[in-house]
Amino acid sequence: xxxxxPAGALFLLVLLPAxxxxxxxxxxxxxxxxxxxxxxxxxxxxxxxxxxxPDPAEAGELRxxxxxxDGDTLELANGTRVRLIGLNAPEVAHGGDPAQRGGPEARRxxxxxxxxxxxxxxxxxxxxxxxxxxxxxxxxxxxxxVNALLLRRGHAHVAVxxxxxxxxxxxxxxxxxxxxxxxxxxxxxRYEVQxxxxxxxxxxxxxxxxxxxxxxxxxxxxxxxxxxxDFVAILRKDRAEAFADAGKALEALQARTVVVRGWIRLHEGxxxxxxHHPAQIExxx
Numbered sequence: 001x002x003x004x005x006p007a008g009a010l011f012l013l014v015l016l017p018a019x020x021x022x023x024x025x026x027x028x029x030x031x032x033x034x035x036x037x038x039x040x041x042x043x044x045x046x047x048x049x050x051x052x053x054p055d056p057a058e059a060g061e062l063r064x065x066x067x068x069x070d071g072d073t074l075e076l077a078n079g080t081r082v083r084l085i086g087l088n089a090p091e092v093a094h095g096g097d098p099a100q101r102g103g104p105e106a107r108r109x110x111x112x113x114x115x116x117x118x119x120x121x122x123x124x125x126x127x128x129x130x131x132x133x134x135x136x137x138x139x140x141x142x143x144x145x146v147n148a149l150l151l152r153r154g155h156a157h158v159a160v161x162x163x164x165x166x167x168x169x170x171x172x173x174x175x176x177x178x179x180x181x182x183x184x185x186x187x188x189x190r191y192e193v194q195x196x197x198x199x200x201x202x203x204x205x206x207x208x209x210x211x212x213x214x215x216x217x218x219x220x221x222x223x224x225x226x227x228x229x230d231f232v233a234i235l236r237k238d239r240a241e242a243f244a245d246a247g248k249a250l251e252a253l254q255a256r257t258v259v260v261r262g263w264i265r266l267h268e269g270x271x272x273x274x275x276h277h278p279a280q281i282e283x284x285x
Contacts, residue, residue: 072084121139
């Protein structure tokens with residue numbers, strides 16, 4: 001297994017080559033706590049994965065981390081900013097806006113976690129965001145997923161942004177542990193389930209919303225779950241099969257009470273949430 005760097009070492013990031021590059025075999029396994037590990041000396045239950053541990057000559061430039069900006073963003077010494085894929089941590093104070101509850105704690109956790117550590121980046125299918133930040137899954141030198149650990153400790157919630165969906169199931173599993181144990185942000189009222197009738201007051205924020213689906217309307221590209229309350233959940237029509245495979249067939253949701261989650265915005269004047277993954281429908285009754 002790749003070893004932890006000595007205490008006091010510089011922050012380092014290794015940009016991994018694409019799967020298939022020459023080097024040693026790499027395995028994936030999950031321990032009793034649900035932490036996912038990667039290494040070249042696996043326990044018996046490990047699974048060999050596509051891709052390899054990079055040969056040092058092929059691994060690319062080592063880069064120092066200058067600082068941790070917040071609970072989901074790093075800045076490298078060369079000025080490159082790295083945004084962790086698949087999660088969103090509460091904001092820290094900036095631009096005159098106060099910190100959100102849980103924001104300073106998330107940043108402190110990430111700073112403490114990465115101090116003196118060697119980590120690697122696995123770039124997303126979409127490699128940069130609109131702010132020109134590098135989008136990546138981040139791993140410590142021993143293969144621990146930093147993204148999943150932030151979620152498991154309750155310092156962030158899962159944020160689903162296609163096409164970067166490769167590890168979203170693992171991230172939802174990590175978040176569920178934190179929700180179950182009411183760790184971190186999951187002890188705050190802001191992250192409790194809210195009624196769909198309050199959606200208009202909650203726009204421009206991440207929320208978990210409960211309501212009864214009045215109709216399921218299918219258009220050319222989208223499916224609309226219209227709630228009895230003033231609220232709608234919007235899904236791409238070409239993703240409907242994935243929801244059926246997950247036991248959440250969209251047409252079967254009519255007249256059912258569901259909990260959906262996501263960023264609330266107005267759609268044609270109605271509070272709405274975009275659904276990209278079956279796990280964004282948390283409960284069906």
